[in-house]
Amino acid sequence: MDDLLFRRNIYADPKTTDPEVIAAKKSDPAKQKFAQEIEQLDQHIFDALNVRVPEELSEKLILRQSLASHQQQKKSSRIKLALAASVAFAVGLTVNHLQFSHAYNSVGDYAIAHTNHEAHYFTNTTEAKVTLASLNKKMASFNGSFTAELGELMMADFCRFDGMKSLHLVFKGENSPVNIYIVPNNQHLAFMEEFSNNELNGVVKNFKGSQIIVVGDKQEPLKQWQTKINENVRWSI
Amino acid sequence: MATKQVRYEALVKALHSDLYRYAYWLCHEKQVAEDLVQETFLRAWRALDSLKDEKAAKSWLITILRRENARRFERKRFEMSEYEEATIIDTHSTSSEQEIENHWLREKIAQMPEEYREPLVLQVIGGFSGDEIASMLSLNKNTVMTRLFRARNQLKEALDNEPKLRGQYNG
Numbered sequence: 001m002d003d004l005l006f007r008r009n010i011y012a013d014p015k016t017t018d019p020e021v022i023a024a025k026k027s028d029p030a031k032q033k034f035a036q037e038i039e040q041l042d043q044h045i046f047d048a049l050n051v052r053v054p055e056e057l058s059e060k061l062i063l064r065q066s067l068a069s070h071q072q073q074k075k076s077s078r079i080k081l082a083l084a085a086s087v088a089f090a091v092g093l094t095v096n097h098l099q100f101s102h103a104y105n106s107v108g109d110y111a112i113a114h115t116n117h118e119a120h121y122f123t124n125t126t127e128a129k130v131t132l133a134s135l136n137k138k139m140a141s142f143n144g145s146f147t148a149e150l151g152e153l154m155m156a157d158f159c160r161f162d163g164m165k166s167l168h169l170v171f172k173g174e175n176s177p178v179n180i181y182i183v184p185n186n187q188h189l190a191f192m193e194e195f196s197n198n199e200l201n202g203v204v205k206n207f208k209g210s211q212i213i214v215v216g217d218k219q220e221p222l223k224q225w226q227t228k229i230n231e232n233v234r235w236s237i
Numbered sequence: 238m239a240t241k242q243v244r245y246e247a248l249v250k251a252l253h254s255d256l257y258r259y260a261y262w263l264c265h266e267k268q269v270a271e272d273l274v275q276e277t278f279l280r281a282w283r284a285l286d287s288l289k290d291e292k293a294a295k296s297w298l299i300t301i302l303r304r305e306n307a308r309r310f311e312r313k314r315f316e317m318s319e320y321e322e323a324t325i326i327d328t329h330s331t332s333s334e335q336e337i338e339n340h341w342l343r344e345k346i347a348q349m350p351e352e353y354r355e356p357l358v359l360q361v362i363g364g365f366s367g368d369e370i371a372s373m374l375s376l377n378k379n380t381v382m383t384r385l386f387r388a389r390n391q392l393k394e395a396l397d398n399e400p401k402l403r404g405q406y407n408g
Contacts, residue, residue: 011386011393013360013367041393046361048342051261053254054271061249061278066242068279 003031010035014042107183107213108195110162111202115179115215121155122170122177128152138167142182142210143236150228151178162189171225178216178225185209208235245282248294253278255362256298262358263306265347273309277302295363296373303373345395353388356381 001024009021014035016022025035104110130153136145138156152172159168167182185206195202202215203222212233214225253274260270260277280301281288288297346354359370367385371378 008382008386011389012382013385014389038389038393041389041396042361044338044342044396045346045357045389045392048339048346049258049262049358049362051258051343053257054267057257057271057274058249058253061253061275062246064275065245065249065279065282069282 006031007034010038014038104162104189106190106192106195107204107211108192108202110189111179111181111204111213111215112195112197112200114159114161114168114181115200118168118179119177124172124176126154126172126177128154128172130154130156135169139182141165142167142184144182144207144210145234145236146229146232147234148232150180150225150232173216173220175219176217178214178220178222180225180229181211181213181215183211183213185211205230207233210235241285245278245285248281248285248298249278252295252298255295256302258362259299259358260302260306262346262354262362263303264309269309273302273305276305280305296365296369299359299363299373342392342396345392349388349391353384353391356384357388360385 001020006021006024009016009018025031104113132146132149135153135156138158139145141158150171153169154172154177155168155170157168158165160166161168161181161183164184164186166184169180169182171178171180191204191206191211193204195204199217200215201218201220201222202213203226204211204213205226212226212229214222214229216222216225256277257270257274260273261267264270264273277298281298284301288294346357349357355374356370359365359373360367365373367378367381370376371381374381
């Protein structure tokens with residue numbers, strides 16, 4: 001190995017492990033001396049480069065990291081909370097919508113559906129047991145009363161008429177029970193004076209603050225029922 | 238989480254000194270070097286899962302730090318001033334001859350072109366081989382070895398030619 005190449009190698013890396021360079025160093029005292037000089041130089045360079053590291057730099061680094069990751073955690077838990085709240089809110093809206101939205105558009109549709117739904121509870125042979133007094137007690141919440149019995153009353157109870165509190169009366173009819181609903185006036189069910197499907201007929205009359213709906217089978221003289229109601233009902237306001 | 242924390246702390250303890258020194262020789266300012274190291278370790282923490290081989294940690298961190306340093310120049314171009322003598326580290330005690338020589342040599346190293354200084358710092362402080370330096374700096378190995386040769390050659394010549402200048406620091 002010539003001197004120039006040897007010097008280049010030593011300058012470039014005094015700690016070289018290149019076997020050729022090491023062999024050259026051993027075989028020539030001048031080269032060895034040069035190599036030692038450069039090693040010494042390198043020690044000086046090392047000392048010079050080794051500037052003082054600020055004390056507690058590592059503590060600072062660890063502290064800063066834990067602060068940063070703490071903040072990140074706080075941020076992410078806030079995001080999670082917000083997400084959970086949004087989901088809960090959406091669920092609430094959906095439930096609310098499903099439960100309280102109005103599936104029927106007109107009084108007639110709903111009255112028929114309601115009647116059919118509860119038809120199996122009543123037969124025309126059920127014994128009449130509701131007195132006028134107890135009927136009027138219930139009618140009081142609609143600010144109304146009846147002056148005389150309309151017929152044989154088998155059942156009188158509050159129920160939900162498409163979400164609205166209403167009074168459901170079941171009378172004995174000619175062939176099958178007659179259902180009368182007293183419902184607060186409302187916006188979302190379209191008013192219709194008469195309605196029917198292939199089994200049931202119905203009539204509706206608007207009173208002050210309330211509607212009275214009568215539903216019965218095709219043979220039932222609903223107009224007579226309506227007239228009787230008209231004559232006997234009294235509204236207190 | 239706990240193991241990540243442990244890994245991180247081990248990394249900080251083992252490598253922060255080398256990284257700080259490397260940063261210092263990159264920017265010549267103590268405060269900037271410290272900021273660079275902090276920024277580097279914060280990024281390292283976020284990306285710690287991507288570090289598969291602990292042996293590669295040092296070169297990984299140096300790569301992050303170099304990128305941070307480059308970003309610094311993008312952000313604040315005016316800070317890219319030439320090296321100023323006033324910012325060189327003042328040795329805390331100039332009493333010993335060794336310290337005087339260190340101080341003198343530091344100035345020489347600081348005045349060296351960046352392209353020579355950086356491989357030298359990586360070799361002497363970082364302990365990296367020519368191949369490793371080449372891949373870190375995206376250079377070929379011959380270029381790296383040539384620069385290392387020139388760096389030491391310059392310092393040697395400076396030491397040989399200006400022995401009197403060193404004496405001035407005695408006063």
